Amino acid sequence: xxxxxxxxxxxxxxxxxxxxxxxxxxxxxxxxxxxxxxxxxxxxxxxxxxxxxxxxxxxxxxxxxxxxxxxxxxxxxxxxxxxxxxxxxxxxxxxxxxxxxxxxxxxxxxxxxxxxxxxxxxxxxxxxxxxxxxxxxxxxxxxxxxxxxxxxxxxxxxxxxxxxxxxxxxxxxxxxxxxxxxxxxxxxxxxxxxxxxxxxxxxxxxxxxxxxxxxxxxxxxxxxxxxxxxxxxxxxxxxxxxxxxxxxxxxxxxxxxxxxxxxxxxxxxxxxxxxxxxxxxxxxxxxxxxxxxxxxxxxxxxxxxxxxxxxxxxxxxxxxxxxxxxxxxxxxxxxxxxxxxxxxxxxxxxxxxxxxxxxxx
Numbered sequence: 001x002x003x004x005x006x007x008x009x010x011x012x013x014x015x016x017x018x019x020x021x022x023x024x025x026x027x028x029x030x031x032x033x034x035x036x037x038x039x040x041x042x043x044x045x046x047x048x049x050x051x052x053x054x055x056x057x058x059x060x061x062x063x064x065x066x067x068x069x070x071x072x073x074x075x076x077x078x079x080x081x082x083x084x085x086x087x088x089x090x091x092x093x094x095x096x097x098x099x100x101x102x103x104x105x106x107x108x109x110x111x112x113x114x115x116x117x118x119x120x121x122x123x124x125x126x127x128x129x130x131x132x133x134x135x136x137x138x139x140x141x142x143x144x145x146x147x148x149x150x151x152x153x154x155x156x157x158x159x160x161x162x163x164x165x166x167x168x169x170x171x172x173x174x175x176x177x178x179x180x181x182x183x184x185x186x187x188x189x190x191x192x193x194x195x196x197x198x199x200x201x202x203x204x205x206x207x208x209x210x211x212x213x214x215x216x217x218x219x220x221x222x223x224x225x226x227x228x229x230x231x232x233x234x235x236x237x238x239x240x241x242x243x244x245x246x247x248x249x250x251x252x253x254x255x256x257x258x259x260x261x262x263x264x265x266x267x268x269x270x271x272x273x274x275x276x277x278x279x280x281x282x283x284x285x286x287x288x289x290x291x292x293x294x295x296x297x298x299x300x301x302x303x304x305x306x307x308x309x310x311x312x313x314x315x316x317x318x319x320x321x322x323x324x325x326x327x328x329x330x331x332x333x334x335x336x337x338x339x340x341x342x343x344x345x346x347x348x349x350x351x352x353x354x355x356x357x358x359x360x361x
Contacts, residue, residue, distance in 0.1 A: 024048040024060065031067040039077040042068055042201075043084035050088055050191045058195060065200040073224075075232035078204040082233065085202070086209060089187035095164040097213045099134050099171055105328045106214055108138040109221030109256040110203035110230075111148070118290045118301050118314050120257045121221060122149045122178075123351070124321035126306065129175035130351040131322065131341040133329035136167060138211045140181040146291075147298035153178045155299045156306075156353050167213050174353075181210045199224045199254075205233040217241040217328055221256030228277040231267035235274050242269035243328065247282070249289065258320050260313065261285040287313040308349040319346060 020028070027045040030037050042064060049060045068077055097104050107125050125137040139149025153160065160180045161167045170177035182189045188206070199222075208220050218239050222230050227244040234242045244267040247259030258264060261282050268275045290313040292298035304310045305318060319342050326338040333341075345351050 020056075020060070021048045021051070028060065028063060031063060037067070039074075039080040042077050043080035046081050047084050047088065050187070057191070061191065061195070065202075068201050069199070073201060073204065073226055073229055075204075075229045075236070078201045078229060078233050079236045081201045082205055082209060082237075085188050085191070085206070086185070088191070089185060091185070092212065094212055094214045097136065097164060097167055097171065097215060099168070102132070102134040102329050103217050103331070104134045104136060104171065104215035105325055106136045106138065106208065106211060106218045107221075107325065108207035108211065108218070110199060110207065110223050111140065111256065112197065112199045112203055113223035113253070113255045114198065115253055115255060115289060116146045116291050116293075117255065118292050118298055118311070119147060119149060119152050120314075120317050120321055122152050123302050123305055124257075124318045124325060126176055126353065127318060127322035127342055127345050127351040128325035128329070130345045130355075131326050131338075132175065133326045134171050134175050134215075135325055135329065136171070136177045136179060136211070136213060136215055138179045138181060138207050140207065142295070146293065147295040149178075150180045150182070151295060152299065152302060153180075156302070158353050162212050164213055179211050179213065181207055184212055185210045204230040205237070208234060208239070209237055214239065217243065219325065219328060220244045222246045223254045223256040225254060225265060227265045227267040228274065231269050231274045231277075235269045235272055238272075239269065240272045244268075255289070257317065258282075258324060260287055260289065260317060260320075285316070287316060290314040290317065303352075305346070306349065306352045308347050315346060319343060322346075 024045045027037055027041050045064055049057055052060060107121055109121055122137055125135040129135050141150045142148035158178050161170060161177050162183060167177040208218055220230055220242060222244055224246060227246050230244045231242060245258060246265045247255050247262055249259055249262040259282060261284050264280045264282055265277060267277045290311050301311060301314060305314055322342045323339040326341060327333055327335060
């Protein structure tokens, strides 16, 4: 049998040649030979990457992100890169949102955990709000997960907000408001959206920083062990009261919520001061993490949960995270009382979006 090989088509005959900016080329060369790259060089290279097109842009950005993560992510580099990225678009300063009698909790996370779990943070925020907390959930569409929080919010009929007055109105009426990441950072989304399936430099704060509003306290979930890096990054952007959490599961995976078992890693920022990270063992549990095969299953399982049913493992995860939100919003409550309120809500079906009126209990 004779095999005829087609002659490769010259790239210059099909597309215009993409030239790398000199500074970006120099940074990539330094990475390739193991040279030192400063935080400012990473940031400048990332901005220059945004000016490229197509596959060249994606490869350059992936190289920069992989290099920064492989050497061990540090707060200075993450802060410089995030600051440069946020400067790409015309973004207005985030507005503070407060309500009488409760602390407003801004909930955001890194995603990119590599475990196709059922959604936890969004239903936990809904349950916490129905139990009396005031919660702003910041979310995005799916990349590595079966269903992103923005996709879930749309499926549940929750309206996205970007205007401060609308956020305040939602908090007054039902204790919960949803803010989508992508519309608030369109330039970054064109560069970054849908391209990364594992933690990277943006994972250490982008979701929280993209929000057009800020609350009294921020809860940031991170699917990475370096919780102190996220704490320092968020503090450097003026967030003075932050709790960063991550769970190392018994299989050594990292999720950006309080898990069922394993180790809980945390870092607190109080009045702008970053505390040392802490590690606490979680109670042993034989329940596996609740996973979703596809978006349809994720939506239906969440609806079942909010209606007072759901999978036991999903309910346990959501209860644990919702109780933490309740205690953050109302520090006068003890852990036991916060958990009991959440359990009452979960079994009553009051956390369904159409049932939530005036912030619940």
